[in-house]
Amino acid sequence: xxxxxxxxxxxxxxxxxxxxxxxxxxxxxxxxxxxxxxxxxxxxxxxxxxxxxxxxxxxxxxxxxxxxxxxxxxxxxxxxxxxxxxxxxxxxxxxxxxxxxxxxxxxxxxxxxxxxxxxxxxxxxxxxxxxxxxxxxxxxxxxxxxxxxxxxxxxxxxxxxxxxxxxxxxxxxxxxxxxxxxxxxxxxxxxxxxxxxxxxxxxxxxxxxxxxxxxxxxxxxxxxxxxxxxxxxxxxxxxxxxxxxxxxxxxxxxxxxxxxxxxxxxxxxxxxxxxxxxxxxxxxxxxxxxxxxxxxxxxxxxxxxxxxxxxxxxxxxxxxxxxxxxxxxxxxxxxxxxxxxxxxxxxxxxxxxxxxxxxxxxxxxxxxxxxxxxxxxxxxxxxxxxxxxxxxxxxxxxxxxxxxxxxxxxxxxxxxxxxxxxxxxxxxxxxxxxxxxxxxxxxxxxxxxxxxxxxxxxxxxxxxxxxxxxxxxxxxxxxxxxxxxxxxxxxxxxxxxxxxxxxxxxxxxxxxxxxxxxxxxxxxxxxxxxxxxxxxxxxxxxxxxxxxxxxxxxxxxxxxxxxxxxxxxxxxxxxxxxxxxxxxxxxxxxxxxxxxxxxxxxxxxxxxxxxxxxxxxxxxxxxxxxxxxxxxxxxxxxxxxxxxxxxxxxxxxxxxxxxxxxxxxxxxxxxxxxxxxxxxxxxxxxxxxxxxxxxxxxxxxxxxxxxxxxxxxxxxxxxxxxxxxxxxxxxxxxxxxxxxxxxxxxxxxxxx
Numbered sequence: 001x002x003x004x005x006x007x008x009x010x011x012x013x014x015x016x017x018x019x020x021x022x023x024x025x026x027x028x029x030x031x032x033x034x035x036x037x038x039x040x041x042x043x044x045x046x047x048x049x050x051x052x053x054x055x056x057x058x059x060x061x062x063x064x065x066x067x068x069x070x071x072x073x074x075x076x077x078x079x080x081x082x083x084x085x086x087x088x089x090x091x092x093x094x095x096x097x098x099x100x101x102x103x104x105x106x107x108x109x110x111x112x113x114x115x116x117x118x119x120x121x122x123x124x125x126x127x128x129x130x131x132x133x134x135x136x137x138x139x140x141x142x143x144x145x146x147x148x149x150x151x152x153x154x155x156x157x158x159x160x161x162x163x164x165x166x167x168x169x170x171x172x173x174x175x176x177x178x179x180x181x182x183x184x185x186x187x188x189x190x191x192x193x194x195x196x197x198x199x200x201x202x203x204x205x206x207x208x209x210x211x212x213x214x215x216x217x218x219x220x221x222x223x224x225x226x227x228x229x230x231x232x233x234x235x236x237x238x239x240x241x242x243x244x245x246x247x248x249x250x251x252x253x254x255x256x257x258x259x260x261x262x263x264x265x266x267x268x269x270x271x272x273x274x275x276x277x278x279x280x281x282x283x284x285x286x287x288x289x290x291x292x293x294x295x296x297x298x299x300x301x302x303x304x305x306x307x308x309x310x311x312x313x314x315x316x317x318x319x320x321x322x323x324x325x326x327x328x329x330x331x332x333x334x335x336x337x338x339x340x341x342x343x344x345x346x347x348x349x350x351x352x353x354x355x356x357x358x359x360x361x362x363x364x365x366x367x368x369x370x371x372x373x374x375x376x377x378x379x380x381x382x383x384x385x386x387x388x389x390x391x392x393x394x395x396x397x398x399x400x401x402x403x404x405x406x407x408x409x410x411x412x413x414x415x416x417x418x419x420x421x422x423x424x425x426x427x428x429x430x431x432x433x434x435x436x437x438x439x440x441x442x443x444x445x446x447x448x449x450x451x452x453x454x455x456x457x458x459x460x461x462x463x464x465x466x467x468x469x470x471x472x473x474x475x476x477x478x479x480x481x482x483x484x485x486x487x488x489x490x491x492x493x494x495x496x497x498x499x500x501x502x503x504x505x506x507x508x509x510x511x512x513x514x515x516x517x518x519x520x521x522x523x524x525x526x527x528x529x530x531x532x533x534x535x536x537x538x539x540x541x542x543x544x545x546x547x548x549x550x551x552x553x554x555x556x557x558x559x560x561x562x563x564x565x566x567x568x569x570x571x572x573x574x575x576x577x578x579x580x581x582x583x584x585x586x587x588x589x590x591x592x593x594x595x596x597x598x599x600x601x602x603x604x605x606x607x608x609x610x611x612x613x614x615x616x617x618x619x620x621x622x623x624x625x626x627x628x629x630x631x632x633x634x635x636x637x638x639x640x641x642x643x644x645x646x647x648x649x650x651x652x653x654x655x656x657x658x659x660x661x662x663x664x665x666x667x668x669x670x671x672x673x674x675x676x677x678x679x680x681x682x683x684x685x686x687x688x689x690x691x692x693x694x695x696x697x698x699x700x701x702x703x704x705x706x707x708x709x710x711x712x713x714x715x716x717x718x719x720x721x722x723x724x725x726x727x728x729x730x731x732x733x734x735x736x737x738x739x740x741x742x743x744x745x746x747x748x749x750x751x752x
Contacts, residue, residue, distance in 0.1 A: 004034050007114075007134070011098070011127055014116035019044065019052055020102075020142060021109055028056050028111055042086075048079040052111045055099045059108065061132065062099045065122035091252060098123040100131045104139040112138065119621050119667055144170065163195065165209025172199055192288050203287040210285045214262050219248070219284040221293045224681050224688075226353060229383070231255075234274060237299040243270070246295060249680045254280025260291055297352075339389065343396050344422040346371060346382070351424055351446055356486065358428075358444040360397070362390045364437020369393060376613050376690050377486075380683065394432065394440050401430045409434055415513075416444070427513060452494040452518050459692040461734055467696055467724065468607065472496055477604035478567040480554070482577040482585045487609050488692055489576040490515060493550055496574065497521060500548055509550040510537040526552065538562045542571075551575040557592045564594060567602040580751060581728065582606040582697035583716035586707055600699070600707040608695035610728055610749040612741050616682035619674045619739065629671065632743070633658065636733050642718045665737040674739045691740045693732040693749065697725050 008016055019028035022043070030042040046056045054077060055062055066072070067082040074080065087094055096117045102110040112135050117123055123131075161181075166172050172180075172195075180198060184191040195201045204220055211218035231247045240246045244260040255278045259265045262283040271281050286294070350358045355373035362369045369385040385393065398405045400421060401414030416428040427447040435441050460468065472479060479496075481489045494516040497507055501520045512526035512534075524537050534551055535558040541549050542562070554560045554575040567573045579585040585606045590596055624632065633654065640646050646653045665671060676686020697703070697720045706719060721727075726734070732746030 004032055008034060011114050011123065011130070012118050013098075013114045013123075014118060016115060017042070017052075017113040018138070019056075019111040019113070028052060031110075044083075046108075048077045049081060050083050051080065051097060051099055052113055054080050055101050056108055056111050059101045059103060061101070061128060062097070063123050063128055064097045064099075065095075067094050067097050095120065096122055098127060098131055100128075100135045102135045102138050102142060104143050109139055109142045119672060120623075121668065124668060160213070162210050162213045163191070163206070165212040166195075166201070166206065168212075169205075169209070171201060171205055190288060196289070203290045206287050207285070207290070210287065214285050216262050217282075217284045219256070219258050219286050221286075221290040221297075223297070225249075225294065225297060226681070226683070227298045227349065232298050237295065240295060240299075243268075244291070245271075246291070246298065247271075247275070248284075248294075250278065251282070251680070254278065254282045256282050256284060258286050258291060258294060259283055260286065260288055339392055339396055340421075342385070343393065343400075347418060347428065347444075347446075348422060348424060349373075349382070351426060356446060358446070360393065360442040360444075362394070362435075362439040362441065363387070364439055376687060377611060378613065378685070378687070390439060394442055397430060397442050397444070398432065401428075403430075403432065408438075408440060429513075447513050447515050452498040452516050453491060455495045455499045458492060458495050459735075459740075460694055461726075461731060463724070463726065464694050464696050464731070467698060468496075468605075469499070471605045471696075471698055472500065472572075474572070474604060476567055476570045476572050478563055478573050478575075478599075478602040479604045480575055480577050480585055480606045481609060482579040482582065482606060483609040484578060484580075486611070488611050489609060490552070492607065492609060492692070493574055493576065494518065497548070497550060500572070505547045506545060507548040507550070508541045508544060508546045509552075510534055510541070511550075511552040534559045535562065538566075542566055542569075546571055548572045549574070553577075554589075557594075560589060560592055560594060564598055564602045568598060573602075577606075580608070581717075582608040582695050582725070583713050583720060586716060587713055590707075590710060596708045596710060600704040603699040603704070603707070605696060605698045608697075608728055610693045610732075611690040612693055612732060612735075612745040612749050613687040614689040614691045615674055615676055615739065615741055616679060616686055616688040618677040618679040618682065618686065620677050621672045621674050621739070623670050624673050628673075632733065636730055639717065639727050639730070640721060642714065643722050644718075645722065661737060665734075671737060672739070673736060673742070675742060687745070691735060693728045693735065693746065695725065695728045695731060698723060 004016060004018075008014065015034045016032070017030050017034075018032040019042075020031050021027075022029050025046075027043050027045050029044075033042070044050050044053045044056075046053055048054045048057060051062060051064070051067065051073075062076070064072070068084075070081070073082065082094070086092070094115055096115070098114040100112045100114075101108060102112060112131060114123065114127075114131060117127075161177070163177055167174055167177060176199065180194050181191060183189075183198075184194045187194075192206060195206065196203070207218035207220055225248065228249070231250070235247075243265070245265045246258050248256040248258050250256075255271070255275060257265065257271065262285050265271070266283060272278075275281075346358065350373050353373060353375060355375050356377075357374040359372045359374070359379065360369060361372065366387050368387055369390055371382045371385065372379045373382050374380075395405050397416075398412070398414075401416045403412045403414045411431065411433045413429070413431045416430055418428060419425045429445040429447055431443050433441045433443070455465065455469070458465075481492050483489050490511070497509070498518060501507060501518065503520070505520075507521050509521055509523045510526060511523060514523050514525050517523065524532075526532055526534060526537065534553060535556065538549070538551060538559055539562065542565075546566075549563075549566055549571055551559060551563060551573070552575070554563060554577055559575075563573045563575055577585050577588065579588050583606075585608070586603075589599060637646070637654065637657065640653070640657075641650070661671060662669070678684035678686045682688040697716075699707075700723050703716065703719050703723070706715060711719075717727075727750075729746060729750040732741065732750060733743070735741050736743055736746060
């Protein structure tokens with residue numbers, strides 16, 4: 001059960017079902033069944049009227065490209081048919097099926113059924129061989145589990161417990177369970193905690209025993225779950241904790257409910273009253289540990305505020321007409337307890353949902369205040385607040401970042417150290433902007449401290465990663481990361497510093513703000529109000545025996561000049577630029593007044609970067625037709641057409657490019673693209689998370705000479721491409737073939 005999803009991933013399959021033989025040997029019963037209907041067991045007679053039953057009867061492998069192909073099934077056995085009732089009931093469409101018997105010598109133990117190749121083609125011969133090897137291992141496992149246990153290891157008759165399944169699974173003995181039960185009673189401690197602490201059992205091992213006892217599905221903790229205001233906003237945290245159940249998601253089966261005791265929850269009949277619009281409920285069991293983790297995940301780890309957004313707004317509405325006192329006692333209204341809780345909850349929810357920005361957008365007149373979160377680069381509506389709290393909410397945010405509450409006509413900016421007001425140790429960069437209708441918009445960027453991402457997990461292609469590591473491993477020089485605000489430049493620089501960070505290396509950084517920290521770095525926070533800017537800190541670094549210097553931004557001539565000087569005097573210098581592409585960055589720096597000869601000598605390389613939305617795991621693979629593939633190649637080669645090699649032999653270069661794609665990305669000889677589908681985890685958008693697109697320009701001898709000659713951007717582009725650079729769009733299109741994103745998202749972040 002623990003590895004069923006990993007097995008699906010290994011076979012690039014959508015689902016699997018594991019059947020075992022029943023007690024009298026007349027049928028096979030589903031014991032592990034991934035997918036929506038895994039809570040209900042399937043019983044299939046051992047005969048030729050079903051695919052799994054036929055495999056159990058004949059004890060031979062079936063690899064079916066299409067289970068609905070009746071003619072193909074009839075050629076195998078005239079009685080053979082696919083049971084379509086499950087598909088009709090669930091709306092799921094079964095296509096490919098690889099079915100393998102589980103045999104111990106001559107004894108049938110069960111059947112493994114692997115369903116739907118995500119590439120939408122028959123499972124390969126390698127898949128068949130792998131499934132047979134897996135079934136050989138499963139045979140040993142099932143044989144061990146079905147062996148009669150010695151009398152001492154069996155629970156006493158008539159005293160069944162939730163944890164008897166642990167004995168059957170061979171995870172502990174009857175004596176060990178009895179001893180733990182006695183100890184738990186004496187110490188007034190939870191038996192589950194005692195089993196985990198004393199016997200080092202994991203929740204994922206205890207869960208199946210609970211599922212067996214209650215005859216329902218086991219659901220564990222999932223770090224990808226996202227709070228739904230429609231479900232979780234209706235019930236308070238305290239109520240959920242006391243009752244021992246929490247709604248998870250509204251699935252096609254019904255409302256999925258995680259319970260500690262499913263029987264007690266069903267008997268209470270509370271759920272139909274709280275969710276009258278839902279007709280079906282699917283009760284699942286979980287461990288106390290995983291239940292507590294899920295509650296903390298969906299309601300916030302602090303547990304301080306148990307009120308939902310709707311309840312807060314209702315309480316605020318009951319305070320009377322706030323609009324009348326709005327102008328006169330603005331600061332008093334902003335300090336109102338319920339409003340303070342509301343503002344804190346918006347920030348906490350944004351952080352837990354992985355938002356990078358919070359947009360507070362008041363409408364003029366009697367229009368409501370819209371609040372939206374930017375998650376994975378896209379704005380998602382969160383809530384609407386009544387118009388009478390417009391000024392009070394903006395004033396509260398201004399007070400938190402120490403801005404002038406009486407100034408409404410000019411933009412202001414500041415920072416909120418949220419630790420003073422709420423449970424999270426985060427900073428928010430705040431900008432207030434007067435907008436039409438006499439209202440003020442507020443945009444807050446969440447600056448959460450974090451750990452650096454290892455370079456190998458940064459999303460670089462192997463081609464770019466090898467070239468980047470070779471470049472940054474040089475003893476001195478100047479390296480830039482460029483891109484617009486929010487494109488991940490600082491994250492990339494810290495990944496590079498993590499790669500270089502050793503006990504022999506002294507690394508100084510100047511940042512505004514310090515978001516990512518790592519041991520071994522000496523980091524300086526820029527404070528413009530105190531006169532501490534990048535240029536001042538840079539001068540100080542040069543007297544502080546550095547090996548590596550990282551400057552958060554190169555905004556002016558003085559900072560860039562000192563970076564060039566430091567690199568020429570034996571230091572490795574990293575910085576960021578706000579430019580569109582790597583070659584354009586060179587002209588931007590020269591326009592700042594850099595000496596082209598010194599700058600060319602100092603430059604190691606420039607990495608341009610963008611963030612594109614990543615396809616969710618629910619993505620669907622398809623094989624592009626020749627016309628689509630031809631257009632795709634034409635778009636990819638748009639910049640390559642400027643190179644001398646392409647102009648000399650366009651046909652040969654195109655063929656070589658296609659061959660390299662097949663070598664690197666083809667599956668079973670075919671290139672595949674992927675399209676967004678949509679599921680509950682990605683809010684039906686089809687996208688979850690973001691992936692970096694990279695354009696790495698290495699300063700070789702030819703490029704340095706062209707910099708000294710102040711060559712045009714087009715010339716620098718062509719030189720970079722001939723020396724192995726791949727543009728942002730080219731890198732993005734390779735990640736399309738890897739199944740990480742799609743063309744729409746790549747085009748949305750690449751100018752060319």
